[in-house]
Amino acid sequence: MSQPVPPPGNPYAQGAPGQQPAGQNPFAPGAPQQPAGQNPFGQAPDGQNPFGAYPPAPAPRRNNIGLGILAAVVAALVTAGIYGAVLGGVEVEIGWAAVGVGFAVGFAAGKVGGTNPVLPIVSAVLALGAVYLGQLVGIAVFASKEFGLSFxxxxxxxxxxxxxxxxxxxxxxxxLFLALGPVAAFSGARKAGASD
Known part of the structure; x- marks a missing residue:
């Protein structure tokens, strides 16, 4: 029976300097050991990572006030519609819904815009408008159901x-609900910006 021939360029082929001979157990007693202080999974001698590319670096911290305000406006309009639909559907004001409107507006601004100190203030103002608009939408939903009019x-x-x-x-x-929205928006913007 003949010995298999190792493929060319195999670093574990017999005779490669500093490498374990082919076919031997590197963990057997008496086998050559890795030099002390050297990480076998670290950089290759040529400075390249032998296991491929490193994981991507974390994204840089965003501080884009324009995109943050745009995200807050979109969130305010969407949540005002949802809040109004809920109010008109159940025909009663719900405090946690106003808090949700405010938090969503602030969270969107902080997540997209970053830590800019203007964003929590703008978010609070937009949340106040969103809660008010949502209350008007709720009245319109209720009246359209009650009187058979088009919303x-x-x-x-x-x-x-x-x-x-x-x-x-x-x-x-x-x-009270008009106040809850801005407070939640201010808090949501600061938390989302800080957690970024």
Missing amino acids: TELFFQQFGMLTDAWNEGKDAMTF
């Missing part, structure tokens, strides 16, 4: 009537 017609053509209805129906809870 779009009611919201876009009778907006003054909606604001009058909001003024007549406001109470202490309305203002």
Whole structure:
């Protein structure tokens, strides 16, 4: 029976300097050991990583106020619609929903815009507007169900009537929910920016 011939360029072929001879157990007693202080999985002698590319470096910290504000505006419009649909559907104001609106607006601004100190303030203002707009949407959803009117017609053509209805129906809870949204937005923007 003949010995297999190692392929050319095999670093473990017999006679390669500093390498284990082919066919021998590198962990057997008396086998040549790795020099002390040298990591067998570290850099190759030519400075290249023998296992491929290193993992990508972490993304640089974002500090883009324009994109942060844009993300907050989009989040404010979307959450105002959702908040209004919930209010109109259940016909009662829900505090955690106002907190959710504010937090979503702030989180979007902080995650996209980074740690810019203006973003929590802008987020709070936008969240206040989103909660107010959501309350108007809720009134429009309720009125469209109650009176059989089209929501779009009611919201876009009778907006003054909606604001009058909001003024007549406001109470202490309305203002509490208007305050919860901005507080949650401020906090959400700071946390999202800091965790980036």
